[in-house]
Amino acid sequence: MAEAARRIDLIDVNPRFVMAEAVALNNRFRGVDTADMLRAVLTERLVGKAAVVSSFGAESAVLLHLVASIDPTVPVLLLDTLKLFPETLAYRDTLVARLGLTDVRSLRPDPTALAAKDATDLRWSYDPDGCCEIRKVEPLARGLEGFDASITGRKGFQSATRTGLPRFEVEDGRMKVNPLASWTKTDLDGYFAAHDLPRHPLEAEGYLSIGCAPCTSVVKPGEDPRAGRWRGWDKVECGIHSDVPTENDPIF
Incomplete structure (x- = not known):
């Protein structure tokens, strides 16, 4: 009960936006080039004060380059879980x-919460949802x-749950x-090449979606890019994103 109350406290009780506004923006920018869309969003402040949420993972350079080309002062939030790869x-x-x-702001877990709920640093091994x-x-x-x-780097092709x-x-x-x-992956690779962007050093080793070190493994041929996350668990997301709407949802 206390955990649920804590989660509610973290949610803004005065919504800034409603779904109808997302529908309107999806309609306005349907078919518009990504860079042009993002420039309008940031320069016209169409979504108010925005921050990029970035993992600095395998494909993060593309979104960060797009944003920096428009306004390098836009805040970028990195979830430094204290379990990231040193390469990240x-x-x-x-x-x-x-x-x-x-x-660029590093967001770290609350030390009191860690001491109370993960004193051994092993919660990931038996309760990955709780760890996340x-x-x-x-x-x-x-x-x-x-x-x-928030501005995210999620792509529909990454997994079946993001289609x-x-x-x-x-x-x-x-x-x-x-x-x-x-x-698509081809679009991303083309952008990396066109702008000579550096790759995450672990990508060449087969890590195609890179999160915390204990819960990230090499992706096998033919698997979704995110298959290496939480391998062996019935878990595909860390909890910072809601389920993707279906194509019948009015948001489209």
Whole structure:
């Protein structure tokens, strides 16, 4: 009960946006080039004060480059769970320097929560949902306070649970923008090549979706790019994103 109350406290009780506004934005930008859409969103402040939520993972450079090309001062939030690969933290530093990002914030879990709920640092091994709640969900909720919208790097092709991802959706009263929703792996590779962007050092080793070190494994041939996350568990998301709407949903 206390856990549920804590989660409610982290949700803004005064919604900034409603679904009808996401529908309107999806309609306005239907067929519009991603860079043009993102430029309008940021320069016209169509979703208010926005922050990018980035894992600094295998494909993160594309969204970060798009945003930095428009406004490098846009805040970028990294969930530093204290269990990230050292290569990810090094890659963050590489991209910050390369793209000129000026406001990258590391969101870490609350030390009191860690001491009370994960004193052994092993919760990931028996309760990955609980671990993600402490190390990702709660820190992001705090980090997004004061922002009207988040911008994510999710793509529809990444897994079956992300198929049909819309560009705009509303979650807990905030607008969530998914600029790369319809991009394919070919699109991403082409963008990396066109802009000579550095790759995450673990991608060459077969890590196609990179999260916390204990819960990330190499993706096997023919698997979804996110198949290496939480392998062996009935879990496909960390909890910071809601389920993707179906194509019959009015958000489209």
